[in-house]
Amino acid sequence: MNKTKALVLIRVSDEEKEIFTQFKDKIDFTFKDKEKYTITKEDVCNAQIIIGYPPRKFxxxxxxxxxxxxISSGVDKYMEANVVPKQTILTNAKGSYGDSQSEFMLSLLLSLMKKIHIYRDNQLKAKWHDEGSVMMLKGSTAIVIGLGDIGSEFSRLLKAFGVHVIGVRRDVTKKCNHxxxxxxxxxxxxxxxxxxxIAMVVPSTPETQNLINAKRIAMMKEGSVLVNTGRGVTVDNEALCDSIEQGKISGAALDVFNIEPLPKDHRAWKIKNLIITPHSAGQDYMEHNWKKTLDLIEYNLRAYLDGKKLKNVVDRDIYEFKE
Structure with a gap:
């Protein structure tokens, strides 16, 4: 009996390898951490299963x-390139990041609303100065755009603070309790x-690109704030910077940008009421997230061998990018 060939492109410890080796009678695993090894076209083309991020060109x-x-929730880079073979089942790691990323979003939001980032700037200058009134979460209204695992959990956290939460999603027949x-x-x-x-946590699809455009930024309430930890292309960042600099909206916290890394000469770096983090909200290898991801991989390996439906199969219909 020929074994299924699997290429594992993630960093796993010897202990974590036991998750894979329990299936060694039926699956022949090749472990190649992308950070240490060069992944060849032969590696990719010989594999029936790949876990991790293979080079798109192959x-x-x-x-x-x-x-x-x-091993991430987002798969847009692969879908935009239109390189995943039609016969290939594509699964993501949805469910692994809801807890950590929603906490990160809440941290960004509170820092922005309470001017913590400004006080930190003042501290580094030994500047003792009251920055004036701050925003309250309790009694505020938030729009959460994207109600997957992360957006749903973030909505739950907001509700605990007494926020009126308005959810926005592609399919409104899917309800959200939060x-x-x-x-x-x-x-x-x-x-x-x-x-x-306004909190953004949506993937990059044809429907979400430039979703918060200049027109919609102009519609935002005076003094409001925006947080984006989804994808940079979903927001017109130039229009957003204009709105902050003109004092129309209070500020923004952005973990994602159209171009990453953000160029050093981009004006966003110098905007006082803009918090920038380097696409770090997800934290793939944080222990809490990584355990969930490994549990998912183990479940899907077993389901694959048993001929059952895999978890987190990506709906390709929402990714209709042209070549």
Missing amino acids: LKDANNLEWLQM VDELYSFTQLDSIIPRADI
């Missing part, structure tokens, strides 16, 4: 690839003026 010729398991109101992307114009807070 995937179009991966005719043997039956299943590709990503929002007070639910709308689709096409209804954004009617609700944006109500929000004190």
Whole structure:
């Protein structure tokens, strides 16, 4: 009996390898941490299973690839390139990052609303200065755009602070227990003026690119704030910077940008009421997240061998990017 060939491109300890080796009678695993080894076209094309991020340039010729398991929630870089073979089942790591990323989002939001970032700047200058009034979470209204694992958990945290949460998602037939109101992307114009807070946690798809455009930024309530930890292309960052600099909105916290790393000469670096983090909200290898990811991989390996449906199969219909 020929074994299934699996290529594992993630960093695993000897102890963690036991998750894989329990299936060694049926699967032949090759471990190649991308940070240490060069991944060849032969590696990719010989594999029936790949776990991790294979070089995109080799995937179009991966005719043997039956299943590709990503270790992040977002798969847009692969879908935009249109390189994942049609016969390949694509799964992501949705469910691994809800706790940590929602906490990160809340930290950004509170820092922004309470001017913690400004006080930190003052501290480094030995400047003792009261920066004036701050925003309150309790009693505010927040729009959370994207209600997957992360957005749903973030909504739950906001509710605990007494926030009125308006959820926005592509499919409004999927309910969320942690929002007070639910709308689709096409209804954004009617609700944006109500929000004190807009939080973005959506992937890059044709439907979400430039979702918060200059027109919608102009519709934001005076003094409101925006947080984006999803994808940079979902927000018109130039229009956002204009709005902050003009004093229309109070500020923003951005973990993602259209171009990453953000160029050193970009004006965003010098905007006082803008918090920048380097696409670090997810934290792939944080122990809490990593355990969830490994549990998912183990479940899906077993399901694959048993001929059962895998968890987190990506709906390719929402990624209709042209080559």
